[in-house]
Amino acid sequence: ATVRVRIAGTTGWLTIKGKTVGATRSEFEYPVPEEDARQMLDELCNAGVIDKTRYRLPQGELCWEIDVFHGDNDGLIVAEIELPSEDTPFDKPDWLGKEVTGDPRYYNSALSSTPFNQWADD
Structure with missing residues (x-):
């Protein structure tokens, strides 16, 4: 699985993607407060x-x-x-x-x- 945090406009998003099978991949996405997303990006995400x-x-x-x-x-x-x-x-x-x-x-x-x-x- 892959977990992604992103900011689009003034909304943060937490996305969880499952394993790719063929061209199909499970995906779950949830809005989070922008400030929470910024904190996750700063504190939890690897470089790159x-x-x-x-x-x-x-x-x-x-x-x-x-x-x-x-x-x-x-x-x-x-x-x-x-x-x-x-x-x-x-x-x-x-x-x-x-x-x-x-x-x-x-x-x-x-x-x-x-x-x-x-x-x-x-």
Whole structure:
């Protein structure tokens, strides 16, 4: 499992993600007071904070989440769509790049310890 603390606007969020099986992963997310989130980030989180801006792009009933990374992961852009089930059909936009589902290098937990700017060119 992975536990993540983040701040979006003036709200803190605590997210717990389970093990990835195929393209599926359990996820639980809860709002927490911003001050609590800041204290957790300061006192409980390891070095290697992920700095990114998240954009949401609706596609019918679904929504793309597009993360533009900054800092040590500058240059990396990842798009993800949350599906009700793995076999849910969806249109792949023309701007979508290579498929990275299942590549653990792209997990936030991995990017915090081995940032994108340290990777050898693919």
